[in-house]
Amino acid sequence: MSKKVSMAVIRRLPKYHRYLADLLDKEIYRISSKELSEIIGFTASQIRQDLNNFGGFGQQGYGYNVEELYNELSKILGLDKSYNTIIMGAGNLGQAIANYGGFRKSGFKVKALFDVNPRMIGLKMRDLEVLDAEDVEKYIKEEDIEIAVICTPKDRAQETADKLIAAGIKGIWNFAPTDITVPSDVKVEEVNLSESLYVLSYMLNEGNLNK
Amino acid sequence: MSKKVSMAVIRRLPKYHRYLADLLDKEIYRISSKELSEIIGFTASQIRQDLNNFGGFGQQGYGYNVEELYNELSKILGLDKSYNTIIMGAGNLGQAIANYGGFRKSGFKVKALFDVNPRMIGLKMRDLEVLDAEDVEKYIKEEDIEIAVICTPKDRAQETADKLIAAGIKGIWNFAPTDITVPSDVKVEEVNLSESLYVLSYMLNEGNLNK
Numbered sequence: 001m002s003k004k005v006s007m008a009v010i011r012r013l014p015k016y017h018r019y020l021a022d023l024l025d026k027e028i029y030r031i032s033s034k035e036l037s038e039i040i041g042f043t044a045s046q047i048r049q050d051l052n053n054f055g056g057f058g059q060q061g062y063g064y065n066v067e068e069l070y071n072e073l074s075k076i077l078g079l080d081k082s083y084n085t086i087i088m089g090a091g092n093l094g095q096a097i098a099n100y101g102g103f104r105k106s107g108f109k110v111k112a113l114f115d116v117n118p119r120m121i122g123l124k125m126r127d128l129e130v131l132d133a134e135d136v137e138k139y140i141k142e143e144d145i146e147i148a149v150i151c152t153p154k155d156r157a158q159e160t161a162d163k164l165i166a167a168g169i170k171g172i173w174n175f176a177p178t179d180i181t182v183p184s185d186v187k188v189e190e191v192n193l194s195e196s197l198y199v200l201s202y203m204l205n206e207g208n209l210n211k
Numbered sequence: 212m213s214k215k216v217s218m219a220v221i222r223r224l225p226k227y228h229r230y231l232a233d234l235l236d237k238e239i240y241r242i243s244s245k246e247l248s249e250i251i252g253f254t255a256s257q258i259r260q261d262l263n264n265f266g267g268f269g270q271q272g273y274g275y276n277v278e279e280l281y282n283e284l285s286k287i288l289g290l291d292k293s294y295n296t297i298i299m300g301a302g303n304l305g306q307a308i309a310n311y312g313g314f315r316k317s318g319f320k321v322k323a324l325f326d327v328n329p330r331m332i333g334l335k336m337r338d339l340e341v342l343d344a345e346d347v348e349k350y351i352k353e354e355d356i357e358i359a360v361i362c363t364p365k366d367r368a369q370e371t372a373d374k375l376i377a378a379g380i381k382g383i384w385n386f387a388p389t390d391i392t393v394p395s396d397v398k399v400e401e402v403n404l405s406e407s408l409y410v411l412s413y414m415l416n417e418g419n420l421n422k
Contacts, residue, residue: 010413014406018388077409078416092310096303102388102405108412147411171415173408177229177313189411193402194313195225197384198288200358200400201319202221204382205289 005053012050013077015040020070032063082107083171084144088160089151090115090123090130093175097149098128111143116156133160137167147171154178161188216264223261224288226251231281243274293318294382295355299371300362301326301334301341304386308360309339322354327367344371348378358382365389372399 019040023031037044051057054076057069074080085103087094090113097103098110114133115121123130131139139145148164150157150172157176164172165186172188174180182188230251234242248255262268265287268280285291296314298305301324308314309321325344326332334341342350350356359375361368361383368387375383376397383399385391393399 005417010410011406013413014403014409017409018406076413076416078412079409081412081416083412083415092303092307096307097404099303100404103408106405106408108408146415171411173411187411187414189407189414191402191404191407192225193308193311194317195222195229196400196402197314197317197319198225198228198290199221200382200384200398201289201292201294202224202287203398203400204294204357205287205292206216 009050009053012042013073016047016050017070017073017077017079020066020073023066024070029066030063031066033058036064079106082109083146085110085147085149086136086139086145087113087149087151088133088136088164089113089153089156090117090120090125091151094149094151095125097151097175098125108147111145112139114139137163140164140167140169145169147173149173149175150180151175220261220264223253224284227258227261228281228284228288228290231277231284234277235281240277241274242277244269247275290317293320294357296321296358296360297347297350297356298324298360298362299344299347299375300324300364300367301328301331301336302362305360305362306336308362308386309336319358322356323350325350348374351375351378351380356380358384360384360386361391362386 019036033044033047037047040047042050048056048058051069054072057072058064085108087098087110094113094115098113103110110128113125113128113130114136115130116133120130121132140148146169148169148171150160152160154176157174157178158180161172161174161180161182165182170186172180172182172186174188174190175193177192177194179190180188230247244255244258248258251258253261259267259269262280265283268283269275296319298309298321305324309324314321321339324336324339324341325347326341327344331341332343351359357380359380359382361371363371365387368385368389369391372383372385372391372393376393381397383391383393383397385399385401386404388403388405390401391399
């Protein structure tokens, strides 16, 4: 099994996982790489190459066993475990993420939201309490928190990350529109919504560029 | 000017734009491709190649004029215009997007939210009204709406997109965790939050994969 898989491959894995889940929902248990390719929109050779990074799963003349491949991808993606998660920043975005049902189903257990605003602290949002961001380090240690979601304003993101990391957090999902700097053993996944929106406006204007 | 720029290049453009804005904030008006490379984390040759897709901007021995490059990238990204925007789905995510200050600043003007829930319809969220999703087609035409953000549940995303497209929408920013099918003249940018989170859990588990 190769150790260093490229980010481009890694970013395609959740897509495979999602399509395989859809196939299982439809009670399809076996699929050729050609059929999978038609559904998912990658070439069959791309699919084989991607999966070969993890040992390869198809069998000549049989194709893929959907359930087996789904289960293997779940393991590869770390979805066979559960993760205690907290959200830093209890504004609309923090609340949206706290309530996003899909995460709970996949094993990401949001345990609490944290905020610096005294008017937010102590509020209950569905079954989650908003706690004082001052207390987050103690909470992370006591409640065995593994993942933190940063939904603070841009100018508080780095100090928030520093605090989280000092308390032992190894995984950060960053929604603040700024890069954060972390030690090499901490993993950060950034969701930059402005950048995504700019890609859309680029595409809307592409036809006019060389007029 | 080349017409077909690869998606990989396009996805890097907003990053250039953001870093150039930071440089202007710091009153830095001229930068070599080497210095830019150190800040942004792409190689100097990558930066030159990317920008060459749009004519190239650097001058031998001078480097880049930051303001000029920023303005050109703004045009390329379509950020020199403004876009009337609506949000389909007034839940937490829809509200979070409606309140995200960065969009307004960049010319994306959220005009209204739409929902199917009678308890939401008529509510005011800051200065935005929640309107009846039944009326969206009329609204799109009358208010000259160009971009729609889909924040509905997964199982309403396609029918919502169909309705928007029938009313003339050409740009869709889709947050529903499902692919939507659109005619070729409609541009869709997907934000799949689960897929992003799965990349984080992959990275957290990568070291254990071959144990």
